Amino acid sequence: MKSLGKALRLCAFAVLAGSLFPALTATAAEKEVPKDIVLTGDAKCTTCHDENDSPEALRIGKTKHGTVADKRTPGCTNCHGESEKHVKEAGRGSGPTPPVDVGFTKKNLSSAEAQNASCLNCHQGSTRIFWQNSTHARRDVTCASCHSIHDSHDKVREAKSQPEVCSNCHKEQRAQFARPSHHPVPEGQMSCSSCHNVHGDNPSQLAKPSVNETCYSCHMEKRGPFVHNHQPVAEDCAICHNPHGTNVANLLKARAPYLCQECHSHDSHPSQLAGLPTDRTTSTSLLGTVGRGCLNCHTNIHGGNSTVNSATAGRFRR
Amino acid sequence: MKNFNTTFRLTAVAAAMLAAYGSAFAEDDDIKQLTKPDSSISVGAGYWSNDRPQQGVFDGMRDDHGYALIDADVVKRDDATGTWFKFKGDSLGLESRKISVEVQQQGNMGGFVNYSRIPRESPVEIRSGIRGVGSERMTISGAGANALPFHDVDLATYRDLIHVGFSKNLLKDVDVKLSFKNEEKNGSRHWGMGSQALFLAEPIDSTTQQLDVTLEYSGEKLQVAGGYAGSWYRNQNDMVFGRVNGAAQPGSTSSPNPVPLSLPLDNEAHQFFLNAGYSFTPSTRGTLKVSRSVATQDESLPSRNLAAPNNAFVGAPHKLDGEIVTSLVELGLSSRPTSKLSLNANLRYYDVDDNTPLVGLVGNNTTRVVTVHNTPHSYETKSGKFEASYLLPQRFKLIGGIDIKEQDRSAPKFVSERFVPFNEKIDETTYRVQLRRSMSETVNGSVAFLHSIRDGSSRVSPHDPEIFDTINPLHISDRTRNKVRLSMDWAPVEAFSMQFNVEDSHDDYAREDGRPFGLKDGRATLVSVDARYAVSDKWQVTGWASHDVTRAKQLAGRWAQNTGIFEMLKDAKLEDTGNSVGLGLRGAVSAKLQVGADVQWTRTESSYDEDTTLTGLGGLQATYPTSGGVTGRRLADIESTLTRLSMFARYAVRKNADVQLDLIHERWKTDDWTWSFADGSPFTYGTTTDGTTVSIKPKQVANFIGMRYIYKFQ
Structure with a gap:
């Protein structure tokens, strides 16, 4: 029995030794030719920036940039530059390590153009054709100002978290979204990019060439053309509405009759003084504020298709 | 023997294998965790203690249940x-659910199907x-014996969107993309009898469809994207009849019963587009x-064939044949002639041309005189x-620019149909x-100033110009705008930033002689502070506060009915304030164990300060008219507060x-009088008929508890 145990222990030792030997020799060999961990050619960087040093950097493997089967995907140096000085001097001497050629943090001195050029080398097409003329580009906003390239859950690409990123700069819009009437952006049902192409050069960086074309994407019933077009409706929805949020229902910038009286100077009930009726009434001179205000009667304010009765057809009542 | 075997397995073999491969496995596992895509499934239940009419408008959790x-x-x-398989389900147990399925071989082809519902x-x-x-x-409920039993009316609309997309890499740098959206809108929204x-x-039951086909070329210097975008709107209803129960039928021309109310008619638009950019050099690009x-609207006009008293003008067409042609041409140039100087230029031509034929739609069938035409509006904008921006020492950059816009606009042809x-x-x-x-490690910031002058010419007066032409409508009024913006980011240490x-x-706004009315001036101010402090690697605090005020000063008049005599001057100062x-x-x-907490507090206030001056002329020498013993009262301020x-x-x-536990305490309070009479009681439609009451719940407090189990895998 003892000899059997000895024999087995010897076998175990042999397995152990046999297993360790190639591992040890391989380790020696690998020291000479470092292996890539995630991206093609990343060994130049991951020799130092490995899972212990920079786990967050390796997370690029979770993203589309980390899909190496797609031969278009970059290696570290495609975005960060060859950074020879950084590679050569890192960890040597007591001074600070020279930065990589193109860095995307505040500590790196790369210009906005240099940072963006790294991305635009591959991503200049599609909706980013006009990036250089966009307000964002002209104000030194970099791709990395909004995007977390190494993060598989890039906040700005997800509807629920995108407004958090945009509001880093757009404080006015953040305040407006906190108002009682707003598009469902805080609820995550829409995002800023539902209406805006932040990489484009349309007015207000909208997704479409004009405010109305953008609004019609979802509110196509307002497009008409109607038999009776309400002029400001046909021109620009933002004359009456603030799409980010207001204190008045339906995103109106002001409530009736004030809003209507910004354009309409009129005799009779349209010139009524804003006020609340003391009781039930059918008097149009007392119903311009309460409820839907002027729209209590002028209910088709975005445009009407009625051919009935001249007094009502052209005044959006039917 | 049994003990021997067990001991052997647990010691020698395990030790041998672990020593040989254990660290490698652990390392591989660590790498895999860091580099392979993550997945998670979360299942749980939550409960709201009360209804949330204001806060639950969109999130699918309006009512007090689980x-x-x-x-x-x-x-x-x-x-x-390199093939991705993605399934994303968001809020699957709620009305506000979203589902997305995507399969994509990266660099080759892919497709997706998304579904979402927005309540x-x-x-x-x-x-x-x-x-x-x-x-x-x-x-509608009638008077007296014709009253109908009352019930709660829950108005809601739902958008169910299915979005299907496909993309394929055809050649090197050439891709085709297809996108098709079908959105069904259902439900009803607040309206009026007209x-x-x-x-x-x-009723808003309708279908919206959008098809986009884009062919893209993305070369090193040249990028082109061109294609077709089509969109269709189909309304399931084209006209509504509102009848007052028990009222005489068919009524009169001015007051028919039922009343026919038009709805948006089917329309569609077809667009061809081409976008291109060329990088002449690494620093010079043209676009x-x-x-x-x-865009067309040529559905039959449903009210055209109605019988008396709604019978149409005999000369009116049966279709509008509406057509709007929109053209856009834009040229852009960006260049960095030196490392410090950047230039951007842009020329744009945008023309919205309403080609709808001008036709008489309403008129006198005896005299054949047309009283109402359709109203096409066209705009041609050249901008x-x-x-230019110049890089100064210390990473300062000076930017200067000028925007010029010229717009030609149409006006309704017939003066009798111009009301403004x-x-x-x-x-x-x-x-x-x-x-x-910018690009500094510790302090970044900017100060910007904008000055804009808008003026117009070729004013086209409406009819009754003594009254209707006394105003400068806000969007065409001459206007001077001054805007200043200061921002500063300060990050003295890595852990703290403000x-x-x-x-x-x-x-x-200009107030020319003879046109004193309309907006006098408007002002918007915002101040905000944000801060972040990383107490340690594990704890972080964030905070922000903002204060904004929007003010508008507006002058308006009141004129007597029939005589048109000026009887009141109204000078209003409207102000909206927000504090968050x-x-x-x-x-x-x-x-x-990870924990987190968020507090949001927002107070919005609206004030309606208005001075009135009666002229002593006209038909009404009281601030408000009195009708059937009912008069008007001045508007109180409105204050709404949300604490969450x-x-x-x-x-x-x-x-x-x-496992995750979520707790929410939500408190919404408002004194919004929109749906109130002057004494605060709920607004009620009609006097003898209808009787529909509408109100806002002034205080809405609700608590939420939710628990979920989250399973993570790769």
Whole structure:
């Protein structure tokens, strides 16, 4: 029995030794030719920036940039530059390590153009054709100002978290979204990019060439053309509405009759003084504020298709 | 022997294998965890203690009951082929659910199918005798014996969107993309009777479809994207009849019973577009944007064939043949001639040309005189922008620019059909200058100033110009705008950063002789502060506060009915104020327990300060008219406050599974009088008929508790 145990222990030792030997020799060999961990050619960087040093950097493997089967995907140096000085001097001497050629943090001195050029080398097409003329580009906003390239859950690409990123700069819009009437952006049902192409050069960086074309994407019933077009409706929805949020229902910038009286100077009930009726009434001179205000009667304010009765057809009542 | 075997397995073999491969396996596992896509499925339940009419408009959790909390984010990638398989389910147990399925071989081809539902539940409480909500024929409760039984009316609309997409790489740098959206909108929204202020609900059941086909070339220097975008709107209803129960039928021309109310008719648009950019050098790029779209509306006019008293003008067409042609041409140039100087220029031509034929739609069938035509509106806008920026020492950058806009506009042809002044030409010039410092480690900031002058000419007067032409409509009025914006980011140490932001915009509207009315001036001011402090690697605090004020000064008149005599001057100062504070805390109590808390407090105030001066002329020498013993009262200020405290705790029960507890306390308070009479009682439609009451719940307090199990895998 003892000899059997000895024999087995010897076998175990042999397995152990046999297993360790190639591992040890391989380790020696690998020291000479470092292996890539995630991206093609990343060994130049991951020799130092490995899972212990920079786990967050390796997370690029979770993203589309980390899909190496797609031969278009970059290696570290495609975005960060060859950074020879950084590679050569890192960890040597007591001074600070020279930065990589193109860095995307505040500590790196790369210009906005240099940072963006790294991305635009591959991503200049599609909706980013006009990036250089966009307000964002002209104000030194970099791709990395909004995007977390190494993060598989890039906040700005997800509807629920995108407004958090945009509001880093757009404080006015953040305040407006906190108002009682707003598009469902805080609820995550829409995002800023539902209406805006932040990489484009349309007015207000909208997704479409004009405010109305953008609004019609979802509110196509307002497009008409109607038999009776309400002029400001046909021109620009933002004359009456603030799409980010207001204190008045339906995103109106002001409530009736004030809003209507910004354009309409009129005799009779349209010139009524804003006020609340003391009781039930059918008097149009007392119903311009309460409820839907002027729209209590002028209910088709975005445009009407009625051919009935001249007094009502052209005044959006039917 | 048995003990020997066990001991042997647990010691020698295990030790041998572990020594040989254990560290390698662990290392591989670590690498895999860091580099392979993550997936998670979350299942749980939550409960709201009360209804949330205001806060639950969109989130699918309006009512006080339990909700299933189900989310999934499954991401798999076949590394050998680079093929992604994604399934994302968001709020699957709620009305506001989203589902997305995607398969993509990266660099080759892919497709996706998305589904989403956006609910919009009206925040007001409605009690009415109305029948037929959701249909084309509604009956309003009549007077006396014709009253109909009252019931709660819950108005809501739902958008169900299916979005299908496909993309394929055809050749090197050439891709084709297809996108098709089909959105079904269902439900009803708050509406009105039209000729009388009575309650109706507009049925919005309709289908919207959008097809986009884009061919893209993305070369090193040249990028082109061109294609087709088509969109179609189909309304399931084209006209609504609102009938007052018991009222005489068919009524008169001015007051028919039922009243026919038009709805938006089917329309469609087809667009061809081409976008291109060419990089002449690494620092000089030109762009071109061209598009042309034709939008039409040619459905039969449903009211054209109605019988008396709604019979149409005999000369009216049966279709509008509406057509709007929109053309866009844009040229852009950006260049960096030296390392310090950048230039941007842009020329744009945008033409919205309403080609709808001008026809008589309403008229006198005896005299054949047309009284109402359709109203096409066209706009041709030419604009140009030029901007230069120069890099100064210390990373300061000076930016200066000018925007010029010229717009030609149409006005209705017939003076009798112009109720407001029009302007056939508007010019606007904007100058901007900015000094900014960016890309610095500790202090970044900017100060920007904008000055804009808008003026117009070729004023087209409406009929009755002594009254109708005394106003400068806000969007065509001559205007001077000054805007200043200051922002500063300060990050003295890595763990702490602050942002300061001040914006002020002032619009001064011209008040020409003879046109004193309309907006006098407007002003918007915003001040905000944001801060972030990382107490340690595990704890972080964030906070922000903002204060904003929007003011408008508006002058208006009141004229007597029939005589048109000026009887009152109204000078209003309207002000909306918003104050918000947000605080957030995120931390790890231990390796297994993460906690977080957020507080949001927002108060909005609206004030309506208005001075009135009676002239002593005209028919009414009281501030408000009196009708049937009912008069008007001045508007009070409105204040609404939202306080929301949310907390979560997430505990790792296993390496790959967490449980999360969510708690929310939400408090909404308002004294909004929109749906109130002067004494605060709920607004009620009609006097003898209808009787629909509409109100807002002034205080809405609700608490939420939710628990979910989150399973994570790769």
